[in-house]
Amino acid sequence: MKIAIVGVGKIARDQHIPAIQNSLDWEFAATVSRHGSFEGIPSYTDLATLLSERPDIACVSLCMPPVPRYDYAMVALNAGRHVMLEKPPGASVAECIALETKARDAKLALYATWHSREAACVDLAREWLADKRLRRLSIAWCEDVRKWHPGQTWIWEAGGLGVFDPGINALSILTKILPVPVRVVAAELSFPENCETPIAATLNFGHPDGAEVTGTFDFRQLGDETWSIAAETDGGNLILSEGGARLMVNGVERSPRVPDVNQAMSGEYPRLYANMAKLTNERRVDMDLSPLILVADAFLIGRRKIVEPFDK
Ligand code: NAP
Numbered sequence: 001m002k003i004a005i006v007g008v009g010k011i012a013r014d015q016h017i018p019a020i021q022n023s024l025d026w027e028f029a030a031t032v033s034r035h036g037s038f039e040g041i042p043s044y045t046d047l048a049t050l051l052s053e054r055p056d057i058a059c060v061s062l063c064m065p066p067v068p069r070y071d072y073a074m075v076a077l078n079a080g081r082h083v084m085l086e087k088p089p090g091a092s093v094a095e096c097i098a099l100e101t102k103a104r105d106a107k108l109a110l111y112a113t114w115h116s117r118e119a120a121c122v123d124l125a126r127e128w129l130a131d132k133r134l135r136r137l138s139i140a141w142c143e144d145v146r147k148w149h150p151g152q153t154w155i156w157e158a159g160g161l162g163v164f165d166p167g168i169n170a171l172s173i174l175t176k177i178l179p180v181p182v183r184v185v186a187a188e189l190s191f192p193e194n195c196e197t198p199i200a201a202t203l204n205f206g207h208p209d210g211a212e213v214t215g216t217f218d219f220r221q222l223g224d225e226t227w228s229i230a231a232e233t234d235g236g237n238l239i240l241s242e243g244g245a246r247l248m249v250n251g252v253e254r255s256p257r258v259p260d261v262n263q264a265m266s267g268e269y270p271r272l273y274a275n276m277a278k279l280t281n282e283r284r285v286d287m288d289l290s291p292l293i294l295v296a297d298a299f300l301i302g303r304r305k306i307v308e309p310f311d312k
Pocket residue numbers: 007008009010011012032033034035036063064065066068086087088115148152154165
């Protein structure tokens with residue numbers, strides 16, 4: 001099946017394009033980007049032209065930041081194309097619901113991808129937690145924003161999510177590995193004086209059995225990143241680290257292989273594209289909004305703290 005990448009930037013180059021090129025399901029047929037292109041691949045600068053000139057391309061994968069994504073997705077769905085969405089699937093909950101309704105009505109595939117859910121040890125963690133009683137769980141998702149998001153000014157603008165741009169990855173894992181849903185009951189969001197999005201946040205979650213569930217997210221960490229989730233249960237403890245690529249249970253390594261720190265996200269995008277191929281063949285929708293709802297609720301009920309300006 002032919003697919004076009006829309007928004008040729010960091011994640012498209014790092015992950016999407018290699019995953020498509022190595023896939024037996026997909027043919028990398030075109031790019032749509034106002035400034036970017038990929039050598040040897042037909043390029044377009046606007047989506048409308050691609051949609052009218054290339055009826056052979058059944059699917060588009062949207063890799064731009066979240067704020068413009070809805071308009072692109074709706075135009076593609078209206079043109080009868082299947083759509084794959086980078087995370088977060090949109091800038092608001094309502095626009096994601098509108099896309100879902102449109103895709104279901106039109107019997108088109110729509111996939112809200114959560115790449116961290118495809119990390120090597122996430123399913124193992126979910127299986128281990130399934131029959132345990134959770135007592136405590138803490139998320140620590142801290143990284144150096146200058147290392148991971150160089151020059152990405154959109155992350156500091158309204159709708160860019162700030163620290164929740166990576167933080168929503170932790171929430172996508174949380175909502176996959178826990179057998180019951182949690183909700184945000186309290187939050188503190190730290191906004192630099194000169195930014196529209198938070199640089200750090202702490203969240204407290206309500207859990208149906210009263211387990212203590214918390215999250216710390218911080219863009220100001222220097223050096224190595226911390227992307228981990230630690231859980232204490234009646235059957236022992238679990239540490240899911242390195243963004244879901246590594247799992248320790250009661251101090252024993254459970255990872256299929258010890259991850260290479262230079263291969264962050266390895267395997268995640270090939271799995272996303274395999275999932276998208278299945279959804280496209282079956283004309284189905286996979287649109288789990290639970291991570292986005294947790295972030296939206298943090299913005300709704302969180303206390304706001306103004307902190308020192310950030311030198312972007
Ligand atoms: P990016 O490099 O800053 O942006 C990707 C491309 O989107 C840009 O090169 C730009 O291409 C296009 N774009 C930017 N603003 C736009 C606008 N207003 N309208 C239309 N197109 C626009 O960002 P990224 O890091 O690839 O992230 C994109 C998405 O992927 C985000 O939602 C992010 O959360 C997700 N993601 C990123 C990473 C990562 O490591 N960076 C990892 C996983 C997921 P043109 O100017 O050529 O149109």
